Amino acid sequence: MKLLFSLLIMMTIAFNCCKSFSLANNKIDYSKFENKVNQQQCFTSSGSYPSGYSSSYVSLSFNGNYPTSNGGVQQLSFLESGYIDIDFVGGQLFVNFLLDEGNTKTKGNLWAFSGNSTQYVSVNVNETDYCFQQPLIFSVPSFNGLKYVTDFELGTVQCDMFEQNNVEGNFTNQVLLVDKSDCSLLSGTTQNINSPSGYTMTNFYYYTPAADQEFFQLPSICLNPPQSTKSKLNSLLAKLPKIIQNLPF
Numbered sequence: 001m002k003l004l005f006s007l008l009i010m011m012t013i014a015f016n017c018c019k020s021f022s023l024a025n026n027k028i029d030y031s032k033f034e035n036k037v038n039q040q041q042c043f044t045s046s047g048s049y050p051s052g053y054s055s056s057y058v059s060l061s062f063n064g065n066y067p068t069s070n071g072g073v074q075q076l077s078f079l080e081s082g083y084i085d086i087d088f089v090g091g092q093l094f095v096n097f098l099l100d101e102g103n104t105k106t107k108g109n110l111w112a113f114s115g116n117s118t119q120y121v122s123v124n125v126n127e128t129d130y131c132f133q134q135p136l137i138f139s140v141p142s143f144n145g146l147k148y149v150t151d152f153e154l155g156t157v158q159c160d161m162f163e164q165n166n167v168e169g170n171f172t173n174q175v176l177l178v179d180k181s182d183c184s185l186l187s188g189t190t191q192n193i194n195s196p197s198g199y200t201m202t203n204f205y206y207y208t209p210a211a212d213q214e215f216f217q218l219p220s221i222c223l224n225p226p227q228s229t230k231s232k233l234n235s236l237l238a239k240l241p242k243i244i245q246n247l248p249f
């Protein structure tokens with residue numbers, strides 16, 4: 001049942017186009033997608049979890065669920081590209097991101113530190129950089145909670161498919177594709193369980209299975225930042241990178 005459900009998430013996206021053409025559909029042998037060895041290769045024990053990773057990414061959301069400040073979810077559509085650097089052991093996170101919401105584009109950086117529960121957000125507005133210090137408003141993730149579902153292929157790359165249920169409250173299901181040969185993260189997909197339907201897909205590029213400590217150094221503009229701001233820049237601070245709500249662990 002679980003297997004079917006997760007396959008469904010990927011296939012809804014991959015094959016919806018084709019299934020509407022019943023003629024073409026008859027020629028596609030969908031059964032071959034389920035005839036895999038089903039032998040989990042990656043993350044079989046917590047000892048094989050990465051201590052961190054760094055990667056470029058592109059995240060595309062159509063009506064995907066994102067948390068609101070009152071504990072609910074809202075549906076957002078956007079494209080975000082960037083670079084993410086996570087140190088699970090030291091509880092440090094850095095994201096450089098460009099969020100395109102159609103009418104607005106936001107470029108910025110986020111540094112988050114579990115150790116002192118502090119985050120720094122820098123944004124570039126009208127060619128000027130600003131940096132703000134805030135209490136950490138989300139936790140730097142730890143790498144766990146992935147459940148192996150099945151084998152899968154991305155292109156011709158043999159993958160382990162993992163799932164994480166009940167992210168964003170109980171509103172979203174999520175699956176992650178991991179390269180069997182080296183356990184690198186390849187692609188993550190989410191699907192809304194609530195209405196309206198919505199999906200996000202995140203691809204990882206140039207994945208390295210270790211954090212790059214260099215990016216956790218704050219730039220000088222963040223060294224003596226205002227603790228809070230009442231200026232019109234305030235609204236920009238709400239624009240945290242979406243990837244932090246989209247990580248499959």
Ligand SMILES: *[C@@H]1O[C@H](CO)[C@@H](O)[C@H](O)[C@H]1NC(C)=O
Pocket residue numbers: 113115116118218
């Ligand atoms: C929080 O920790 C980071 C990393 O050690 C450090 O750069 C930053 O200055 C600290 N901020 C505060 C307010 O202690």
Ligand SMILES: *[C@@H]1O[C@H](CO)[C@@H](O)[C@H](O)[C@H]1NC(C)=O
Pocket residue numbers: 125126232233
């Ligand atoms: C940026 O420039 C625009 C156009 O000049 C102006 O309306 C806006 O208030 C500026 N934003 C900030 C934060 O200075």
Ligand SMILES: *[C@@H]1O[C@H](CO)[C@@H](O)[C@H](O)[C@H]1NC(C)=O
Pocket residue numbers: 166169170
């Ligand atoms: C999600 O659903 C499970 C099982 O129905 C329940 O135990 C859990 O409390 C729910 N979590 C949230 C955040 O609503």
